[in-house]
Amino acid sequence: MRRGFFQRIGTWLVLSMMVVAVVGPIATFTINSLIIRYQFERLPPELRQRLEERRLSRERRGDPAPNNFASALERSTLFAALGSTALGLTLAFLLSRRLARPYELVGAAARRIAQGELGARVPEDLPYVGGEAATLVHDFNRMAQTLEASEAERRRLMADIAHDLRTPLSILQARLDGFMDGVLPLNMDEVKRLSQQTTLLTRLVEDVRVLSLADAGRLTVDLDQVNLGALVEDMVSSFEDRAAAKRIELNFLGEVDLPPVYADADRVAQIISNLLDNAIRYTPGGGRIDCRAEWVEDSPGVCLSVSDTGIGIAPEALPHIFDRFYREHSARSQASGGSGLGLAIVKALTELHGGRVRARNLEEGGARFEVWLPPGQAPS
Ligand SMILES: Nc1ncnc2c1ncn2[C@@H]1O[C@H](COP(=O)(O)OP(=O)(O)OP(=O)(O)O)[C@@H](O)[C@H]1O
Ligand SMILES: [Mg+2]
Structure with missing residues (x-):
């Protein structure tokens, strides 16, 4: 106008x-x-x-x-x-x-x-x-820059979501076409393959939903007293088969009897599950994964950690691994099936509890992820 x-x-x-x-x-x-x-x-x-x-x-x-x-x-x-x-x-x-x-x-x-x-x-x-006019111009430009960056990020996310949805969908479509044309036999193995693709799709949609809710500030936590030591031990047991299938030694080295903290057990389980999933995915056969849950006195709370002897994270990738859809060496990660949302969800869920997460490479090789969760408060 x-x-x-x-x-x-x-x-x-x-x-x-x-x-x-x-x-x-x-x-x-x-x-x-x-x-x-x-x-x-x-x-x-x-x-x-x-x-x-x-x-x-x-x-x-x-x-x-x-x-x-x-x-x-x-x-x-x-x-x-x-x-x-x-x-x-x-x-x-x-x-x-x-x-x-x-x-x-x-x-x-x-x-x-x-x-x-x-x-x-x-x-x-x-x-x-000068003065206020110069400040206005500067602030306006910063605002415009933030807007442009977040719009670019939104477009990138949309493209990534579309791309990640398309892959399993096209596999599903190709197999269904194969059944209809009589090229593929309709047996239990094929149905399992189809089911794997729908599981992938469901997980991707659920991950995107969790992150969208977190963005909108509508992700809620159902706080209750949780013994995180016992919770982590349970999660480790549930990953034992997957680790064994890859000949990876998976250990729980934490304390089982930690002071209880107020947390959402399901959400913390998802945090540990995503970290263990990565550790197994990015550790070659014959490697080792150590999982710990410890009480820290300096900044009171519980520190959960997952260390592996895997491929480690390239230094230039470290600042980005918690970004959505970030995959170090996309081609390699795509081959192993990741969408790049797991760590973004870990970060969102940790921050929802008022906690912090960080990643680093270990001197002896491999990566270590640490999640610190505060004791929390009883819901009023
Ligand atoms: N334990 C690890 N060792 C080495 N690299 C890792 C490890 N965990 C994560 N990464 C790197 O960080 C990237 C982001 O991890 P993230 O869990 O967010 O995505 P993903 O595992 O690729 O996919 P998704 O978890 O959504 O299935 C990974 O692609 C990988 O390059
Ligand atoms: Mg992952």
Whole structure:
């Protein structure tokens, strides 16, 4: 929407400064005239009489009578007023254009952004722009940058979700076509393969749902007293078969009797499950995974950790592994079937409990993930 002449801040600034430039001298002139007249009235009578006599004698002589003292003063005040009005109008015009410029540019950039041009910015090196206007321009540009980045992130997420949904769907479709054309035998093995793909799809949709709820602040925790030591031990047992199938030694080295903390047992189980799933996935056969649950005194709470002797994480990937859909070396991870959502969910669920998560590489090789959970409070 283009702004009309009278809707621009610059126009109103020019007009208001012009009003000030005109009204000021008029007021000065009027007040000065009144004061001059008043002061003149208060002159000593003999002085006023002498001035009057001088005026009359000049009139009688036919001299071009210079105006009396009061009107001479009034006239010079009038000239001063006219001069300062002209100067005021010129300055008002020049200054207001300069003052309004950053606001007009911010307005124009905001309209371009509203029309979808997310790269619109306001130049930050505008001459003579400082103070609050410069801060406004800077903050506006930062806001626009955040908006552009989050829009790019949203598009990337949509593309990643679509991509990850398409893979199992096309496998399903191809197999179903095979059955219908009689190319594939419809037996239990094939049905199992189909079921694996639907499990993958269900997990992906559920992961996306959990992260969307977390984003919207609608992910809730059902807090109860939990012994995290026992919980982690249970989870480790449930992963024993998968580890054994890959000839990986899986150990629980934590304390079973930890002080109870208030946490959502299902959500903590999901955190441990995602970490164990990764550890098994990224540790080659013959490796070892150690799982611990310990009470820490310095920052009171429970620290859950999963260390492996696997491939480790490339240093440049470390800052990104908790990002959604991030997969180090996509090709390799895709081959092993990951979507890159597991650690994003670990982070969201940990933070939902007021905890922290971090990852690091071990000197002897492999990676270690630590989740710290505070003792929590009983739900009121
Ligand atoms: N224990 C680990 N050792 C080495 N790299 C790891 C480990 N855990 C995670 N990573 C790296 O971090 C990336 C992100 O992990 P994340 O769990 O989020 O995704 P994923 O395992 O690829 O897929 P998903 O968990 O969604 O099935 C992985 O692709 C992998 O490159
Ligand atoms: Mg994972």
